[in-house]
Amino acid sequence: MYPHIQMINSDTHLPTHVDVAIIGGGIIGVCTAYFLAARGVSAVVLEKGRLAAEQSSRNWGWCRTLGRDLAEIPLAMASLKIWDDWQTTLGEDTGFQRSGILYVCESARQQAEQAHWLRAASAQGVVARELDPVQLRQLLPQAARHHWLGALHAPEDGRAEPHMATAAIARAAQRLGARFHEQCAVRGLIREAGRVSGVVTEHGELRCASVVLAGGAWSSLFCRTLGIRLPQLKVIASVLRTAPMPGGPELAVGAHDFAFRKRRDGGYTIAQRSANIAPITPDSFRYLADFLPALARQYRELRVRLGRQFIDEWRLPTHWSPDRPGPFEALRVLDPQPDRAILAEARRALCRHFPFFEGLQVSQTWAGAMDATPDALPVIGPVAELPGLFLSTGYSGHGFGIAPGAGALMADLISGQVPVVSPYPFRFERFSRAR
Ligand SMILES: Cc1cc2nc3c(=O)[nH]c(=O)nc-3n(C[C@H](O)[C@H](O)[C@H](O)COP(=O)(O)OP(=O)(O)OC[C@H]3O[C@@H](n4cnc5c(N)ncnc54)[C@H](O)[C@@H]3O)c2cc1C
Numbered sequence: 001m002y003p004h005i006q007m008i009n010s011d012t013h014l015p016t017h018v019d020v021a022i023i024g025g026g027i028i029g030v031c032t033a034y035f036l037a038a039r040g041v042s043a044v045v046l047e048k049g050r051l052a053a054e055q056s057s058r059n060w061g062w063c064r065t066l067g068r069d070l071a072e073i074p075l076a077m078a079s080l081k082i083w084d085d086w087q088t089t090l091g092e093d094t095g096f097q098r099s100g101i102l103y104v105c106e107s108a109r110q111q112a113e114q115a116h117w118l119r120a121a122s123a124q125g126v127v128a129r130e131l132d133p134v135q136l137r138q139l140l141p142q143a144a145r146h147h148w149l150g151a152l153h154a155p156e157d158g159r160a161e162p163h164m165a166t167a168a169i170a171r172a173a174q175r176l177g178a179r180f181h182e183q184c185a186v187r188g189l190i191r192e193a194g195r196v197s198g199v200v201t202e203h204g205e206l207r208c209a210s211v212v213l214a215g216g217a218w219s220s221l222f223c224r225t226l227g228i229r230l231p232q233l234k235v236i237a238s239v240l241r242t243a244p245m246p247g248g249p250e251l252a253v254g255a256h257d258f259a260f261r262k263r264r265d266g267g268y269t270i271a272q273r274s275a276n277i278a279p280i281t282p283d284s285f286r287y288l289a290d291f292l293p294a295l296a297r298q299y300r301e302l303r304v305r306l307g308r309q310f311i312d313e314w315r316l317p318t319h320w321s322p323d324r325p326g327p328f329e330a331l332r333v334l335d336p337q338p339d340r341a342i343l344a345e346a347r348r349a350l351c352r353h354f355p356f357f358e359g360l361q362v363s364q365t366w367a368g369a370m371d372a373t374p375d376a377l378p379v380i381g382p383v384a385e386l387p388g389l390f391l392s393t394g395y396s397g398h399g400f401g402i403a404p405g406a407g408a409l410m411a412d413l414i415s416g417q418v419p420v421v422s423p424y425p426f427r428f429e430r431f432s433r434a435r
Pocket of ligand 1: 023024025026027028029046047048049050051052053054055056057058059060061062063064184185186187214215216217218219222237238239328332333367368369370392393394395396397398399400401402
């Protein structure tokens with residue numbers, strides 16, 4: 001079961017030609033279409049299932065600079081500004097508000113890490129501050145007596161509503177001329193004279209000058225069919241949402257073993273912050289060397305599992321004829337099972353620290369498959385080995401908040417404008433060099 005998502009009116013007739021075809025109707029593909037359309041570039045989003053039905057409706061909704069990799073901070077700051085501007089210019093409600101985010105500090109080592117991050121992030125213009133235990137208690141009076149050493153607080157970070165935002169941005173993009181086709185899987189690319197010249201969809205061919213692959217957890221498989229190696233693994237994260245709980249904290253809070261944020265409906269989205277599942281699949285072996293150095297850093301809290309998914313992915317074809325249905329049509333919406341034990345851990349930890357949540361009623365649980373890269377940074381940019389192909393994928397569990405900036409950046413790169421932020425940290429070539 002995944003969250004109830006706002007819908008759009010999907011277009012019915014596939015055009016024969018556009019400037020840019022975008023594969024994937026998550027928030028990344030949709031933001032890219034919005035900014036291309038705003039620059040007068042014709043764009044079509046091709047989505048195999050429903051808009052936002054995978055990661056983009058299942059996430060926590062945090063839009064943060066707090067704790068980000070320093071390389072991502074310019075993109076996070078540009079994105080917060082766009083989220084803000086959209087409040088007045090989009091003509092749609094994304095549910096965005098700057099309600100603040102706080103990470104509690106639980107050990108001396110973490111305190112040193114937070115202080116180090118804060119110095120570097122402040123130099124880039126991030127607004128955040130360290131809180132001592134007294135200030136923390138004033139800000140979060142609902143917290144029980146605890147041994148926290150303090151916290152890191154970013155008062156200008158915010159949240160948006162994942163079940164609303166993607167559709168809201170898509171409707172605004174439609175008004176600018178972008179087109180959206182749901183239930184329209186892309187089976188492959190058309191190449192002419194050594195470059196991309198179109199896509200083959202389940203409803204026919206479409207000619208275009210450029211293709212953006214924004215396929216989330218499917219991007220690595222799609223690239224493999226083109227002979228392009230994109231190291232990416234799926235990481236499964238579980239979430240629960242509660243019934244409305246009046247009087248609770250407005251701030252979004254992250255601790256080692258829980259995280260929560262208030263929802264527009266008055267309930268809370270809750271998760272275990274340090275427990276995600278890495279299913280063992282053939283990709284785990286294919287990309288082992290790429291991910292090994294990162295296992296001790298970015299992904300040290302992963303729980304590795306061997307299950308059915310290994311067999312399912314083992315059976316996936318790597319090549320198929322574009323005139324027949326392929327794996328993208330076989331699974332319209334990737335809908336992993338939430339892990340009950342992990343959610344129970346989150347609930348126990350949360351109630352221990354916030355007795356306010358003891359009576360919570362679970363309204364829904366779900367899980368999402370995140371698209372992790374070895375350095376936990378996305379790939380945003382062209383693929384040199386196949387001119388005309390651009391990637392915007394691998395957001396590694398934090399692409400919702402930076403989606404507006406990522407969409408603007410991709411539109412800049414395609415239309416040849418000065419990029420909103422430097423694309424250098426996100427270049428695809430970094431993986432081949434690392435190897
Ligand atoms: C539980 C959870 C919590 C998270 N919390 C946060 C958070 O608080 N803040 C934050 O910033 N980020 C968060 N994230 C990450 C964030 O949700 C993602 O980074 C972001 O949604 C990625 O968007 P996307 O468009 O790249 O991918 P997706 O939303 O996964 O969309 C990709 C789309 O491509 C489509 N597709 C793939 N292949 C094809 C094809 N061949 N043809 C047609 N369509 C295709 C798929 O059907 C899918 O709809 C979280 C993620 C999860 C799972």
